[in-house]
Amino acid sequence: MSSNYEPLAPYPPGTSPLRGAMKDTFAYSTVKERLPVILTKCVDTLSRELHARTLAAPSSPADAEKAAEAKHIIAEISKLVYELQRDRPLQPLTDTEEDVGVWNATLASLAAKGPATWYQLPWLFIECYLYRKIHELFILTVHWKEYDIFATQQKETSFSGSVKSMEELAKHLRDVQTRTLNDDEQKTVLREFVHFCLWGNQTDLSLLQDVAHADMHKMQQTSAAGLKQLEEKVIVNDTQALLQEIEGITAGRVDIIMDNAGFELYSDLILADWLVHAGVAKLVVFHAKRIGWFVSDTTSRDFHWTLDAIQKHAKAIGDDNLDSRIERWRGLLAAGTWRLQVDPFWTLPYPFWQIPTAGAELYADICKSQLLIFKGDLNYRKCVYDLDWKTTTSVEDALGGLCDARTPPLVMLRTCKSDPAVGLRAGQAEELDRADPKWRVNGKWGMIQFRPRTQT
Numbered sequence: 001m002s003s004n005y006e007p008l009a010p011y012p013p014g015t016s017p018l019r020g021a022m023k024d025t026f027a028y029s030t031v032k033e034r035l036p037v038i039l040t041k042c043v044d045t046l047s048r049e050l051h052a053r054t055l056a057a058p059s060s061p062a063d064a065e066k067a068a069e070a071k072h073i074i075a076e077i078s079k080l081v082y083e084l085q086r087d088r089p090l091q092p093l094t095d096t097e098e099d100v101g102v103w104n105a106t107l108a109s110l111a112a113k114g115p116a117t118w119y120q121l122p123w124l125f126i127e128c129y130l131y132r133k134i135h136e137l138f139i140l141t142v143h144w145k146e147y148d149i150f151a152t153q154q155k156e157t158s159f160s161g162s163v164k165s166m167e168e169l170a171k172h173l174r175d176v177q178t179r180t181l182n183d184d185e186q187k188t189v190l191r192e193f194v195h196f197c198l199w200g201n202q203t204d205l206s207l208l209q210d211v212a213h214a215d216m217h218k219m220q221q222t223s224a225a226g227l228k229q230l231e232e233k234v235i236v237n238d239t240q241a242l243l244q245e246i247e248g249i250t251a252g253r254v255d256i257i258m259d260n261a262g263f264e265l266y267s268d269l270i271l272a273d274w275l276v277h278a279g280v281a282k283l284v285v286f287h288a289k290r291i292g293w294f295v296s297d298t299t300s301r302d303f304h305w306t307l308d309a310i311q312k313h314a315k316a317i318g319d320d321n322l323d324s325r326i327e328r329w330r331g332l333l334a335a336g337t338w339r340l341q342v343d344p345f346w347t348l349p350y351p352f353w354q355i356p357t358a359g360a361e362l363y364a365d366i367c368k369s370q371l372l373i374f375k376g377d378l379n380y381r382k383c384v385y386d387l388d389w390k391t392t393t394s395v396e397d398a399l400g401g402l403c404d405a406r407t408p409p410l411v412m413l414r415t416c417k418s419d420p421a422v423g424l425r426a427g428q429a430e431e432l433d434r435a436d437p438k439w440r441v442n443g444k445w446g447m448i449q450f451r452p453r454t455q456t
């Protein structure tokens, strides 16, 4: 990581970052309602750990220390809730991880421009900071360093809600891989897997705090008929252009900048499997998060945990197809056809406009790719810098520094779960407002937004 701390990229004239203080935005309801709920759930999780088995009545000095550390973290998270709700200033980080300098320099440069509080600072910054701060509370301990507060209570328990969908998609993949398909059929199948991958982004645990895991299957798309019904919900649909781009790739490299673990990760793996099977990719690079991020984002631990959990489930119910699918995926990883990569840049405060500069090493690497697939809403926000864009802004303008001539073709697959939306035609946002006033944020609408390589 560069030790030159860049300030955040300047905002283009006429735009400003979304902030919690903007009352009619999703940013406001997130800061006011959703973030305190997420933090409170962390406190619950840790309290449960504390009252379980050995920690309730510690019988060794190590357990006593572990219990004391958990109490300290609980107190610190409760303090965060208090400060957030009272719109207090954010405090610099105090741990010694390599990225601390970037966080503190960014916070200092924002503080130099105005009040550095939870509602006044850019929403993107404070929300990312929150997850980095939670990480800090754990790594500053002796006994909880490796603990992922979101893993057991949320990512892992929600897994059971998705297994039925996973079985169905695995059957579908087997069916299309064992048939001889003509060109049109190949195209249809690719199209389906891209759309499954898009709608896989609906099951995001930071938004579904109240959804019973048993209800998750109902939300997950696993059939072509289901996809057809959703076609009209794809408000920017560059599928044709994307498929054309993919058709031009043979034995190339595709990068997936992943979002959520669980069913979304599974839908990414299904697409990646098809790309390898169809001869498009001889290398698929999966980019995971370094730390627990936005509740359900995929870490490398989640990635491996998911493969293990699916295989365990497949064996338990005697689903040989699903079992052998996981074996195939392990084989692809072992052979280096699939690569799991973790770069610290993805969990820094920078928007993706700054990958070419602040993430120069990462950028040099992803420029070897023939296609970048950015999954999910947060990646979308980072791609377009979470600014209050007019919806008719061109994708090129909104991608800013990512429209560098060296940047590979890229696609953003996202169900809409936050305010920013660009690349809409004139009048489209107004039509959507009439059809569904919550279209920007309720996850019922999707975007497949493609940008080819910049022509020089």
Ligand SMILES: O=P(O)(O)OC[C@@]1(O)O[C@H](CO)[C@@H](O)[C@@H]1O
Residues within 6 Å of the ligand: 030, 034, 127, 201, 204, 206, 207, 259, 260, 294, 375, 376, 377, 378, 379, 381, 417, 418
């Ligand atoms: O990236 P994802 O998982 O699709 O969505 C992340 C999300 O739930 O969290 C943020 C608000 O907390 C929003 O960007 C979005 O709604």
